[in-house]
Amino acid sequence: MSVLTTSETLRLTWDDPGTGEELAWNGPLPVRIGRATDNEIVLNAAAVSRLHARLERDGAGVVLIDNGSSNGTFVGGRRIDREPLTDGATITLGPFTLTLDLDAAPPTVFAASGRSPAPTGTLTLRWTDPVGGAAREARIERELTIGRGGDCAITLATNRASRRHATIAPDGAGAVLTDLDSANGTFVNEHRVTRRALGAGDVVTIGDVRLTVEQVGLGAPVARPGADSATQIIEAGALPPPLVAPPPPPAPPNEHRTVILDLPDAGPSARPQRSFPPAIFEAPSVPVSALAATGLPVDETLFLAVGGGLGSFVWVDHLVTHGADPRAITAIGLEEKPYGRYKRLCAQSQIPLHERLRSNSDSCPDNIWGWPGYAVRESFTSLSRGQFGNAIKRTWQIFGEPTFAETYTPRAGDVFDSIDREAARIGWERIYRYGRVRAIRKTDDGRYVIAYSQSTPQNPSDHRLILARYVHVAVGYPGIKLLPDLQQYRETTGDFKTVVNAYEEHEHVYQGLIRGGGTVLVRGRGIVASRILQRLYEIRQQNPQIGVLHLMRTPLAKGHRYGRAERQVIDHWEYQPFNWPKATWTGEMRFQLERADDQERDRLLNDWGGTTTAYRADWVQIVDAGQREGWYQIRFGDVKAVGRDPSGKLVTTLVGKGLIKDETDLQADYIIDCTGLEAQVDAHPLLKDLVGHHGLGKNPKGRLRVTNDLEIVGMDNGPARMYAAGAMTLGGPMAAADSFLGLQYAALASVQALADLRAPGVRRLNFITSPIQWIKWATGARP
Amino acid sequence: MTPTLFGRWQTRTLLLLTFGPFLTLPFVLFFRLTPLLILGMVLCFGYCWDILYQVIQSGRWDRDWPPAYQLLAGIWEGAFVFLVSALLGRVFGVFAVPFPVFLIHYGLVWIVTFLMSQSLMRIVFPNWRYRGGQWLF
Numbered sequence: 001m002s003v004l005t006t007s008e009t010l011r012l013t014w015d016d017p018g019t020g021e022e023l024a025w026n027g028p029l030p031v032r033i034g035r036a037t038d039n040e041i042v043l044n045a046a047a048v049s050r051l052h053a054r055l056e057r058d059g060a061g062v063v064l065i066d067n068g069s070s071n072g073t074f075v076g077g078r079r080i081d082r083e084p085l086t087d088g089a090t091i092t093l094g095p096f097t098l099t100l101d102l103d104a105a106p107p108t109v110f111a112a113s114g115r116s117p118a119p120t121g122t123l124t125l126r127w128t129d130p131v132g133g134a135a136r137e138a139r140i141e142r143e144l145t146i147g148r149g150g151d152c153a154i155t156l157a158t159n160r161a162s163r164r165h166a167t168i169a170p171d172g173a174g175a176v177l178t179d180l181d182s183a184n185g186t187f188v189n190e191h192r193v194t195r196r197a198l199g200a201g202d203v204v205t206i207g208d209v210r211l212t213v214e215q216v217g218l219g220a221p222v223a224r225p226g227a228d229s230a231t232q233i234i235e236a237g238a239l240p241p242p243l244v245a246p247p248p249p250p251a252p253p254n255e256h257r258t259v260i261l262d263l264p265d266a267g268p269s270a271r272p273q274r275s276f277p278p279a280i281f282e283a284p285s286v287p288v289s290a291l292a293a294t295g296l297p298v299d300e301t302l303f304l305a306v307g308g309g310l311g312s313f314v315w316v317d318h319l320v321t322h323g324a325d326p327r328a329i330t331a332i333g334l335e336e337k338p339y340g341r342y343k344r345l346c347a348q349s350q351i352p353l354h355e356r357l358r359s360n361s362d363s364c365p366d367n368i369w370g371w372p373g374y375a376v377r378e379s380f381t382s383l384s385r386g387q388f389g390n391a392i393k394r395t396w397q398i399f400g401e402p403t404f405a406e407t408y409t410p411r412a413g414d415v416f417d418s419i420d421r422e423a424a425r426i427g428w429e430r431i432y433r434y435g436r437v438r439a440i441r442k443t444d445d446g447r448y449v450i451a452y453s454q455s456t457p458q459n460p461s462d463h464r465l466i467l468a469r470y471v472h473v474a475v476g477y478p479g480i481k482l483l484p485d486l487q488q489y490r491e492t493t494g495d496f497k498t499v500v501n502a503y504e505e506h507e508h509v510y511q512g513l514i515r516g517g518g519t520v521l522v523r524g525r526g527i528v529a530s531r532i533l534q535r536l537y538e539i540r541q542q543n544p545q546i547g548v549l550h551l552m553r554t555p556l557a558k559g560h561r562y563g564r565a566e567r568q569v570i571d572h573w574e575y576q577p578f579n580w581p582k583a584t585w586t587g588e589m590r591f592q593l594e595r596a597d598d599q600e601r602d603r604l605l606n607d608w609g610g611t612t613t614a615y616r617a618d619w620v621q622i623v624d625a626g627q628r629e630g631w632y633q634i635r636f637g638d639v640k641a642v643g644r645d646p647s648g649k650l651v652t653t654l655v656g657k658g659l660i661k662d663e664t665d666l667q668a669d670y671i672i673d674c675t676g677l678e679a680q681v682d683a684h685p686l687l688k689d690l691v692g693h694h695g696l697g698k699n700p701k702g703r704l705r706v707t708n709d710l711e712i713v714g715m716d717n718g719p720a721r722m723y724a725a726g727a728m729t730l731g732g733p734m735a736a737a738d739s740f741l742g743l744q745y746a747a748l749a750s751v752q753a754l755a756d757l758r759a760p761g762v763r764r765l766n767f768i769t770s771p772i773q774w775i776k777w778a779t780g781a782r783p
Numbered sequence: 784m785t786p787t788l789f790g791r792w793q794t795r796t797l798l799l800l801t802f803g804p805f806l807t808l809p810f811v812l813f814f815r816l817t818p819l820l821i822l823g824m825v826l827c828f829g830y831c832w833d834i835l836y837q838v839i840q841s842g843r844w845d846r847d848w849p850p851a852y853q854l855l856a857g858i859w860e861g862a863f864v865f866l867v868s869a870l871l872g873r874v875f876g877v878f879a880v881p882f883p884v885f886l887i888h889y890g891l892v893w894i895v896t897f898l899m900s901q902s903l904m905r906i907v908f909p910n911w912r913y914r915g916g917q918w919l920f
């Protein structure tokens with residue numbers, strides 16, 4: 001129904017189901033969507049057919065046609081064969097949900113009807129689609145026809161509804177419902193009505209569908225700042241529709257979206273200086289003989305771990321356990337403790353030491369065998385302290401999880417303590433040195449040369465070089481990523497206090513809420529959102545005047561599916577114990593991924609990944625109680641802009657999806673972005689330089705290309721090898737690249753490859769040496 | 784750990800062929816070859832059951848196999864083997880052992896192999912847990 005012209009392009013946006021990253025496509029009709037690479041939009045997942053669906057022009061509008069796909073095409077949760085689309089329509093194919101953005105005129109029917117706008121538009125109808133089971137909502141801002149017919153504003157695909165069953169129209173602050181002589185009647189709160197005024201809390205029943213009437217916003221209706229933009233629809237509709245959609249906003253360069261995670265560097269040299277790394281680093285391969293001429297201190301080592309975080313620690317732990325001489329190993333990083341940055345990210349994202357992580361019992365960064373896992377250790381500790389209840393509970397958890405018991409996860413503090421013990425055992429303090437690595441190059445003698453800075457305020461330009469034969473890169477996430485609209489808000493206003501990312505320090509938000517109450521808008525629905533919600537729940541015990549608006553892009557009725565299995569969804573949150581199905585760590589799915597090529601891996605990751613949180617009874621309970629008590633409410637929509645109103649409140653303007661392209665304002669005192677961390681190679685200066693200089697490719701997920709041994713493809717240099725681990729290797733052989741277990745797997749694979757290359761001292765563990773090393777671990781002896 | 788079919792077979796074979804005979808020895812002293820035959824049946828039927836478990840497992844999102852399932856499987860396998868041996872005892876009059884003896888023998892073997900699969904296998908074979916239990920290849 002939206003008017004298109006030949007020159008007009010449309011825009012589709014969706015999230016990468018594997019990484020949650022936002023993706024978009026712009027172009028003219030017709031558009032073919034499918035798994036095959038010759039489609040305009042390629043969606044790589046098993047549940048997507050080769051040519052799955054087409055978008056075509058249909059008169060003045062756009063129509064979506066399913067191409068006989070095996071798993072179907074859905075619009076707004078309803079399976080379709082051929083469906084005219086309106087702006088904001090959500091199209092679901094397999095694990096992908098695409099939002100259509102015509103950015104053209106609103107439906108011409110509105111313009112033709114010429115109705116005057118509803119001044120407030122504060123009531124919303126919510127219902128569950130009888131076919132797809134999707135949660136739906138519509139704002140009552142103009143007269144809405146409800147019925148079975150496709151031309152109704154609200155189409156209910158149930159035989160018990162008449163084609164045109166009833167209308168709902170705004171009426172003052174409320175709404176009025178009129179039955180259109182329907183065959184089976186219209187009911188309000190179980191009473192049959194022909195015409196009735198509606199208010200918040202009423203339940204309208206049509207056939208077997210229950211539509212609830214709700215007030216938008218927490219408390220009073222939200223007034224828009226400045227112009228009354230509830231008129232937006234009509235005003236635009238009265239004008240000739242804009243013909244050409246404006247070009248999509250250019251994606252902001254990563255640097256701008258990125259807040260670097262590390263503590264600020266000590267000296268002015270935090271910014272790269274021209275003279276360092278030295279000019280010889282421009283050469284394709286650095287002649288070792290030229291290093292002395294740089295005047296920089298040059299050091300040598302055999303094994304070098306770049307990063308000094310958890311990935312580096314786990315690799316070094318594997319190396320020494322496999323026989324490498326600790327004196328031949330160096331780790332360079334920015335944090336005193338291997339878990340320094342991790343602990344900070346945990347604390348900031350509301351995982352204090354006593355809280356439990358999202359990690360399996362036998363994912364142990366301190367123990368290469370994964371036995372005894374944290375659950376067994378916790379049970380023993382509890383037993384020895386006489387806490388029999390806890391001992392039994394933890395044992396039962398690992399025995400029955402996830403079917404008969406909630407999945408066991410270790411306490412953050414216990415994990416850090418265990419790493420401290422292992423660090424002491426392997427002599428980490430003699431292996432680690434402080435430094436920011438700036439560049440890595442191949443040398444002409446079959447090694448690598450690494451340029452790093454040890455700058456301090458006293459010595460702002462302490463630059464050094466170190467040569468190594470075997471290098472491991474685990475630099476973690478480059479930075480924090482904000483949603484584009486929030487990033488834009490922060491850039492234009494300079495306000496970093498009320499709009500925050502869950503991973504940055506934001507304790508002031510909770511303190512402010514405890515003092516003065518207020519509303520928090522939460523974005524994202526992963527595990528971090530759960531943790532933030534838990535904290536908000538906790539501080540509500542101190543100040544009940546705290547409300548939470550949870551903004552989600554789309555309702556979620558059904559979980560991801562793969563094969564016969566489907567993930568659980570409760571209240572639009574999707575659950576799974578860990579980030580990836582367990583079989584990707586150790587079982588069939590790991591082998592499957594290992595065997596796959598890049599494209600296939602991308603597809604599998606899309607099928608298995610996505611944003612999920614862990615099932616924890618207390619979290620489910622908080623969401624449930626919050627909704628019942630009204631202090632936690634979920635809203636759906638795409639954000640158009642974030643700004644401030646004259647009273648100083650944050651205003652998030654949502655654009656409605658589907659037929660009713662209205663705008664809603666959500667007012668809040670704070671916004672917490674729980675959507676994520678930056679994980680693109682290009683956002684990390686060191687990796688960007690590495691990939692750029694050596695012409696290394698990137699995998700379809702935009703990360704480093706690695707072999708099954710986690711070797712960086714294209715970085716081998718004669719006998720020298722370079723390996724990687726962590727988030728930067730997603731798209732490689734291990735789905736859970738960024739997890740304790742993934743780091744352990746990466747370390748084992750690369751250290752075994754080093755053993756096969758006969759790296760000095762390194763030998764594969766066998767059924768005799770492995771138990772001997774384990775006994776050393778258990779007794780705290782040096783490896 | 785989420786086992787693969789080969790992993791199940793390999794782990795079953797290794798544990799039953801090492802700890803199995805060792806734990807069966809005392810029973811052989813009193814009941815001659817019957818306990819060894821029972822052990823053999825646990826192994827051979829087990830290969831078939833493993834296929835079934837793998838199918839059940841593949842319908843789960845995580846494709847995991849909680850230890851609790853392992854216990855249920857163990858009870859089922861034990862009951863099956865006991866019935867078969869009792870039947871054979873009826874027919875040939877040689878194979879059966881009294882139920883309490885069976886229970887102790889089978890239970891002991893099961894507990895030990897279960898505990899070893901949860902611990903020792905990981906310590907002896909560092910790759911075992913990543914390879915779905917495939918310690919050999």
Ligand SMILES: Cc1cc2nc3c(=O)[nH]c(=O)nc-3n(C[C@H](O)[C@H](O)[C@H](O)COP(=O)(O)OP(=O)(O)OC[C@H]3O[C@@H](n4cnc5c(N)ncnc54)[C@H](O)[C@@H]3O)c2cc1C
Pocket residue numbers: 262306307308309310311312332333334335338339340341342345346349357358359360363435436437438474475476477686725726727738739740741743
């Ligand atoms: C909040 C949070 C919770 C998590 N919870 C779990 C969990 O429960 N279970 C689980 O298995 N996984 C979890 N993970 C995932 C993963 O285990 C951690 O992210 C882990 O820290 C990854 O290790 P890493 O070595 O890749 O990165 P990090 O531990 O972050 O280490 C990278 C290090 O590199 C340093 N560095 C960066 N650039 C340079 C440079 N140029 N020169 C020198 N040093 C540099 C950084 O300072 C940092 O110390 C979690 C992640 C986060 C963010």
